[in-house]
Amino acid sequence: MKTDLQLKKEVTEELDWDPAIDAAAIGVEVREGVVTLSGHLPSYAEKLAAEHAAEKVSGVRAVVVNLDVRPTGEFSDEAIATAARDALQWHVHVPADAIKLRVEKGRVTLTGEVEWGYQSKLAERAVSQLRGVTGVTNQIKMRMRPAPNDVVERIEAALRRHAEREAKHISVSMKEGTVTLSGRVGSRAQRLAAVGAAWSAPGVGAVVDDLELS
CATH class of the missing domain: 3.30.1340.30 (Histidine-containing Protein; Chain: A;)
Structure with a gap:
């Protein structure tokens, strides 16, 4: 079993390995296999990337994310909403007309109803990568239909x-x-x-x- 010190070293190295992450801006603490990430990042996409990088390391039991998103530049909620709507419209597998969105202080909330569960995940992923987004709340529901017996x-x-x-x-x-x-x-x-x-x-x-x- 890896020690907390070894896990901290490997998580730090994994963060540094990913070119999409500014590892210098992230603090790493490990206690009994639970990794805590802290700091300030310029995008929600980078926050997700940091979380996923920590989860990749063998021996990590859980990841606590205390990372704040502070976008560089000015992004109005109206501009983010327009970009998010365009992202959904352009995604071939997302039924954009069935999804509604709300933006408040950079956080995007998705609502609506779709046929398949994976469509909800794709919609969330599409808006998570946009500039100015500080977080995503996915409240999209799936249109309930009987599941096959098998x-x-x-x-x-x-x-x-x-x-x-x-x-x-x-x-x-x-x-x-x-x-x-x-x-x-x-x-x-x-x-x-x-x-x-x-x-x-x-x-x-x-x-x-x-x-x-x-």
Whole structure:
């Protein structure tokens, strides 16, 4: 098992490795495997990148993000709203007409109703990368429809296609449109692949990620 000191060193190195992150602006503290990131960053996208970088490091149990977003330059809420609307309109897989957005002090709130769970995630990702955005609240709901009786089997089959060995260690259950994933995976990439497979299944309105990194 890695010590907290070793984890701090590796998280710091991972932040420095990513060219999209200003590692010098981020403080790293580790206690019992829990990483805390603190500091001020110029974009919400960089904040997300820092969080994901810390999660990549083997041995990290959890990440606490105390990073403030302070955009460089002046961005009015009206300008951000226009850019966000354009981003949704241009994204081929996002039903922009079904999504409404509100911007307050740089924070974008998404509402509406979509057919598929993955569309909600794509909409959130699209606006997260925009200049001036300080945060995103995703309140998009999925239009409820009956899930196929074999939806769990479909998700398990998708997991096997992505990584057959890791799929053996993942348990899938579903209740009232919510899929719960439990078990162990070897990396954050495998974790994201498992969650993505669950979101892509028909009738899935929420995904609970109880997967642990081994």
